[in-house]
Amino acid sequence: MKRIRPSSLKNIEICSDFEQPEDAEVHPLTEAGSRLHYAMETMNDEKLLEEDLPAFESGKQMLAEILPKEEPDTLLLEYGFRYPDGAYAGTVDRIQFHGDRAIMIDYKFGWNPVDHPSGNAQFQDYTVKAFDEWLHIDEIDVYMLAPRLKVIQMHTYKRSDVPRLKARIDMIHERQRTGGLRQATDNCRFCKHVGTCHEAYNTFSNPTNELPVLNHDWSIDTAEEVSAALKVLPVATAWFDSFKKSVNCKAIKLMEIGVEVEGFRLGTRKGASKVIDIDVVRDTLKDLGVSEEDFAAALTVSVNDCVKLARDVAPDRKKKVWETQFRADAAAGIEPGESKAAVYKQK
Numbered sequence: 001m002k003r004i005r006p007s008s009l010k011n012i013e014i015c016s017d018f019e020q021p022e023d024a025e026v027h028p029l030t031e032a033g034s035r036l037h038y039a040m041e042t043m044n045d046e047k048l049l050e051e052d053l054p055a056f057e058s059g060k061q062m063l064a065e066i067l068p069k070e071e072p073d074t075l076l077l078e079y080g081f082r083y084p085d086g087a088y089a090g091t092v093d094r095i096q097f098h099g100d101r102a103i104m105i106d107y108k109f110g111w112n113p114v115d116h117p118s119g120n121a122q123f124q125d126y127t128v129k130a131f132d133e134w135l136h137i138d139e140i141d142v143y144m145l146a147p148r149l150k151v152i153q154m155h156t157y158k159r160s161d162v163p164r165l166k167a168r169i170d171m172i173h174e175r176q177r178t179g180g181l182r183q184a185t186d187n188c189r190f191c192k193h194v195g196t197c198h199e200a201y202n203t204f205s206n207p208t209n210e211l212p213v214l215n216h217d218w219s220i221d222t223a224e225e226v227s228a229a230l231k232v233l234p235v236a237t238a239w240f241d242s243f244k245k246s247v248n249c250k251a252i253k254l255m256e257i258g259v260e261v262e263g264f265r266l267g268t269r270k271g272a273s274k275v276i277d278i279d280v281v282r283d284t285l286k287d288l289g290v291s292e293e294d295f296a297a298a299l300t301v302s303v304n305d306c307v308k309l310a311r312d313v314a315p316d317r318k319k320k321v322w323e324t325q326f327r328a329d330a331a332a333g334i335e336p337g338e339s340k341a342a343v344y345k346q347k
């Protein structure tokens with residue numbers, strides 16, 4: 001039976017055919033999360049970037065708030081659960097034992113709210129594994145600490161809860177094994193099938209369903225319709241990007257082996273050319289009669305790329321300082337853009 005990563009349990013409970021893409025790019029927030037997990041494990045901020053420090057401080061404060069004064073009998077950090085055959089079965093960030101009680105802690109360093117430990121499938125999976133592994137434990141306080149959101153959530157599980165929790169986890173495994181229970185929700189944006197999935201297509205492109213943003217007449221009038229449209233926007237975007245990639249890939253593969261696709265032909269498109277010697281380009285344009293001012297106006301230099309360059313050469317943990325200095329010292333050469341109204345997701 002295919003093993004499910006504990007973090008995917010929730011997604012599979014919603015949709016039996018959910019699968020994470022193998023080649024998913026590592027999001028900068030995920031990289032920051034890895035650095036912060038390591039810092040919380042070692043209580044050492046050496047490997048953190050400057051922008052990670054507030055989350056680290058907040059995480060330490062939360063920990064101090066929830067931990068009992070007395071020393072634990074045993075403390076385990078980054079504890080890896082194993083299946084009976086030795087295969088990896090998930091990692092809990094911190095678990096400590098006080099007599100017949102345990103305190104299990106998981107840090108979440110993202111900006112999105114996480115399901116409460118009382119209903120969170122991943123935490124329940126760890127809870128079952130912990131009760132199975134340490135038979136002297138009768139109760140576990142399961143904590144979720146979200147330092148960026150400044151949220152602490154806790155639920156106490158008793159050993160008598162285990163059959164109920166196991167039933168849920170087994171049901172999710174069974175659901176994945178049998179498959180066929182597809183349900184498109186905003187989880188689809190993390191699924192590798194989103195571009196080719198009929199369920200996702202029907203949900204995100206059918207004008208008669210609950211997604212007003214895809215109506216022909218774009219009638220998004222009420223606050224409820226706007227909210228529904230904003231919620232579906234990232235999913236629809238992920239679906240469209242993935243759909244475009246899948247269709248193009250398939251079309252090229254078929255045409256390369258000589259299959260005719262009615263109305264389309266295989267060609268080649270040149271990649272964008274790049275200026276590698278600006279002096280040659282400037283002199284050539286000058287010879288043609290283009291003024292220095294018009295040439296300067298045609299140049300586009302990205303302020304964000306320049307900021308990135310400044311941050312890249314900054315010493316350890318000085319990225320923000322270098323960025324601020326660059327912005328201040330180069331201010332005379334940068335015209336700030338016009339501010340426009342923008343919509344942000346509420347935390």
Ligand code: SF4
Pocket residue numbers: 015016017018019182183184185187188191192193194195197198199200
């Ligand atoms: S894209 Fe399809 S398979 Fe993937 S989660 Fe959505 S409905 Fe399920």
